[in-house]
Amino acid sequence: MELDAKSNHILDAALPVFVRHGFRKASMADIARAANISRASLYLSFGSKEELFRAGSTRAHARTMRQVEAALGGNGDVFSRIESAIAAFHHGLIAPFASSSDAVELFEVNMALAKDITLVARATLVDLLAQALADAEAARVVALDRVNSKPVDIANVVVAAMDGIKHAPGDEAKLQAAMQLFMRLLRAAIS
Template identity: 35%
Template sequence: MLHTTPDKRGTILAAAFEVFISYGFRKTSMDDIARAAGMSRPALYQVFRNKTEIFRAASQSLLVKFGHETRAAFDSDKPFAERLFNSIDQSILSLHRKIDATPHGAELMGVNAEVAGDIEEKWCDMMVDAIAEGVTEAESKGEIALAPLGVDAHRVATIVMQAMEGMKAKYLRGEPIEDDVRHMVNFVAGALAISIRTTSECKSGLG
C-alpha cells in the first residue's frame, strides 16, 4: 500500500502501516512494529525514535504514493470524467476502503489530523496540483473548456478537493461516498464539456 524504499526504513514503514491498520495507533507498540518488520526493538529505535515519528513517515510515504497514482490515472485514453474519477479513486477512495475493513478507521483519521496535520495539508496541495495537471491536459486535447466558466485548472482542482473534504463527515459516519464522488465528478466534467459546446455554438453564430 505504501510507496517505500527497499531498505530498513521502507520495511519498517510498510510493516507499521499494516499494524496501524490492524490494531489502531493507540494500541500499537514499538514491539508490535519491530516484530512485524522482522527486527529487534533496538534495531527499530536506530531508525525511529517512537511510533509517532513512524506514523508521520508513513503518512509522508502515502503522500508520495498518491501523487504518483493521481497523475498516472490521467495517463489514459478514457474520457475525462473517468480519468478524474480514477484519480480520486486510486488516491483517496482506495485508502478509505482499506481503512473501512478495520474497526480503527475513525481513530486513524483522528490521529492523522493530530500528529500529521501539516503532512495532510501538503497532501491536499499535491492533489490539487496533480488534478490541475490533468484538467490542463484535458483542455489541451479539446475535451473541456475553462474560459467560458471563468475558471482555470487550479480552481477546478480546488473545487474538486473541497468537495472531497465536504464528504469526509459522511465517510467518518461509516457511510460509503463512492456514488457521491461519481456524481460530483460527472457534474464537474459535464459542466466543462458543456462550455465547449456553448463556445462552439457562439462561434457558429458569429460565422
C-alpha cells in the same frame, strides 16, 4: 527521504497494526512482533513511534501521489482521468484506514505528526487536477467559461467534494457511486 528494505518491511508490518489498534494502543512491541524483529532493532530503524508513523505517512503519500500522476497521465478523457486520480488518492490514503474503528484517531495523529506532508499532497492534488483541466481547456475539450471559473477553482471543488463524500455515511460502494455521480455532473456542466 529514501527508505531501505528493512524500513519498508517494518512499515508494511506496522500499517495493519495501526489500523487494528489505532496509534495510541499500537505499541512498539506490537509493531516489532508484526515485523518479526526485536524491539531493539525496531529502534535502530526508527528513533521513536512518532517518527515511524511519520515515515509511514510520508511513504504512503509519496506512493499515492505517483499513482495520482500516473492516472492523470493515462488514457481516456479528462473526466475519466480525473476520476481515476481521485480513486487513486482515496485508495492510497483514505480507504486503508476507513475500516479501522480508530480511523478518527489515526487521521488526527496524522495531522499532528505529518501535517506538512498531508497538506502538500492535498495541494499537489489540486494543482495536478487544475493542470489537467487547463490542458483540456486549451484543447477545447472543456468549456470552463460556461460556469465562469478557472481550472484551479474546479479542481478545488472536486477535491472538496471527494472530502465531503468520504465523510458521509454509507459503505464503500455508496461512496464510489456518489463520486461517480459527481463526476457525471461535472462532465455535463463543462463538456
